[in-house]
Amino acid sequence: MTDSTAARNRPDDRDEIARLLPAPDDRDLTREQHLRHKELLMQHIDHDRAASTAAAEPARRTPRRRPVLIASAAALALAGALTAGIAMTGTDGRTHGGTTTAATDTRPAAALLHRISAAAARHDTLTVRDDQFVYTREKIRGADLTSGKAVVGPLEDEETWLAQEPGPLHRLGLSRVDGETLPLNAELGDTEGTPAGFGRPTYRWLGSLPTDPGRLLDYLYAKTPEAERRQRDQAVFEQIGSLLGGMMPPRTAAALYRAAAEIPGVRRTLEARDVIGRQGLGIVRDDTRYGVRTEWVFDPKDYSFLGARTFLIRDTSYGEAGTLLSGTAELAHAVVDKAGLRPADADGTRTA
Template identity: 40%
Template sequence: MTRDLDELRRSHPAPHDITLSPLHRARLRSRVDLAIDRHEARRRVVRGIAAPATVLACATAVATVGVLALTGDSPAPRPEATRAVMTSLAATRVLDGAADRALASPAATVREDQFVYTRSAVITNEGRLGEDVVLGPVRERETWLGQDPGPFGWQDDLIRELGQDWPLESGGPSPAGARRPTYAWLAQLPTDPDALLDVLDRAAVPVDGQEQQQATFELIGSLVSEQLVPPDTAAALYRAVARIDGVEVEHGATDALGRRGVGITRTDARFRTRTTWIFDASTYELRGTRWFFTHPDGSPDTLFGATAVLETAVVDSAGQAPGSKT
C-alpha cells in the first residue's frame, strides 16, 4: 500500500504555487463575478455587492470575491465601546442626509411569498481575463428576489437581461441572512449604528488580504444597493458607515447613466480597488454604484463596473412587472 501511494505521488505531483498581482487577482474576480452575476448568486458579491448584495453588477463584482466582501461565519469580536465618527464633516453630512431621507420614507409591507423587484442600468467589464478593462454598453437589468426565509427560498429568484431570463442560483441551502437579505431579515437587524456595525463586522469576512473595514463597507453597499430596506435599518446602515475609517466624499460622481450626484467612496489600498456610492445631491437618494481599480503609480483609477437604480417595487411573482396582475 505504501509503495502504491509513493508511486501515485510521483506520477501526480501537487500543483505548484501561483502568484498573481493584485490587479490580476481583481480582474480575475471581476470575470468570476460577471459569470455569477449572470446567474445571480450573491455577494454580494459582490456584493456582492452588489453589490445587495444583492444582485450585483460585474463590479458588484465587488460584493464579494466577487465583491470583495464575502459573508460568512467568523469568531465574534470583543464587545465594542461606542465607536467614534471617523468620516469627514462633508461625508458625515451626506450619510446623515441619506439616513434622514430613509427615516422619512414609508415602510413597505412585504410578505414571505412576494418578491422585491429592481430595474437597473448596468455597465460591466467585457474585456478578456488578464487584459485591459473594456467597458460594455449600458444595458438594462431586472431582478426578482424572493422573500421566503427558508434555506431554499431563492429557487424562484430571477434575473432578466440580454434578452433572456436566468435563474438566480445560490448553489445550495441559503437561508435569509447577509448572503440573502430579505426585507424581514433586514428589519430585525440592530438599529443602533454601533451594535449594527458589530454584527456586520462578523458577517463581512475579508478576502485574500482585503481590509476588514473595506469588507464591511462592501457588505453594507450590497445591502442598500438594488434592494428594498426598512427605513430604520437603512438609516442605521448609513450612520454605521460614518464609523468606518477611510470613507470620503467624491464630488461630481456619476452613476451608470451619467447622472451626477455626490459620492461616498472608500479605497482599499492593499487590494487596489475603490467603491463609490452615488447619492442625489439634493435628496440624498442612493442612485447607483461605481467600482474602480486603483494604480500604485498614481495614474487615474480604472472604472470596471457601474449601476444606476431605476425602479424598486414589491410584486407577487417572479417575472411580474410592477403594476401588472401577472
C-alpha cells in the same frame, strides 16, 4: 528559468490569484465544472496555453443581482503612482479634465451620511409577505478581466425578482438582462439552499438587523466574510454597499448609513456620477492595497441612492486610472406577487 515557468512552480501564488479572480457566472454548475472554469482562468494568467483553448469551454452565463468584481492581487498591486482623487465626468469611468486632490477630513462625509440617514428614516415601512418578490430594475456595466486587461462591457438593462421566503431556497428568483430571462439559483456550495442573509437579503432579514448604528457596525465587522489580504474596513464598507440599491426597512437603512459614517477612510466627494451619468453627492472609500475606489452616488435633492461604481485609482496592468470595473444605476423598485411580473410603473423613475 523563465518568468512563466517560475510562476507555474509557485502553486501557492496560483491558488491566491485564483481565489481573488472574479468567479465565473456558474452558480448552478457542479463543483467539478466550477474548478474546470477556474483552471481555464489560470491558463490566461500563466499564458501557457492558447486563448482559444480557454474559449473552447466558456462558462454558461448565469444572471447576477449586481456586478461584483474582485480583481487579481497580482495585477492590481502592480506599480503605479496612487492618484489621490479623480474628476469623473464621463459614463465610461474614464478620467476627463485631470485629477483633483481628495480631502482627508472625514467630517463632511459623516455629516452627509447623517443627512442621508435622516432622509431614509422618513420613508414608510412596507408590508412584504414571504410569498412575494422584490422587483428591481437597474442599468449595469462591468469589466471582464480574464484577458489580463479590463474590457468594459456594454451598458445593460437588468431586472430582478428576489424571493422573500425566509428559509433556504434553491431557486432565489429571476433575472432578466437585455430581454433574456434566467433563474437565479442557490449559491455554489449551498446544497441545502441559500438562506436569507448577506447573500440573499430579504426585507424581513434586513429588518432583523440591529438598528443602533454602533451595534450594527459591530455586527458587520463580526459577520462580514473574511478575505485574506483584504482591508477589513474596506470589506465592511463594500458589504454595506452590497445591501444598498434594494428595498429595506427605513430604520435599517438609516442605521446602515450612520454605521458607514464610522468606518475609517470614508470620504465625501462632490464629483460623483452613476453609470448612466447622473450627477450626485458621493461617498467613497479607497482600497489602497489594490488601487480601487468604491463610490456611492446619492440624489442631491432627496438623498436617495442613485447607484454605485468601482474603478481604478492608479495605473495597473489592467488599465489606466479611472477605468471602470463595475457600476449600477437604480431605476425602479417595487414589491410584486409573482416572479417575472413587472409593476405598472417599472418604466418610470425609482419607486423606493
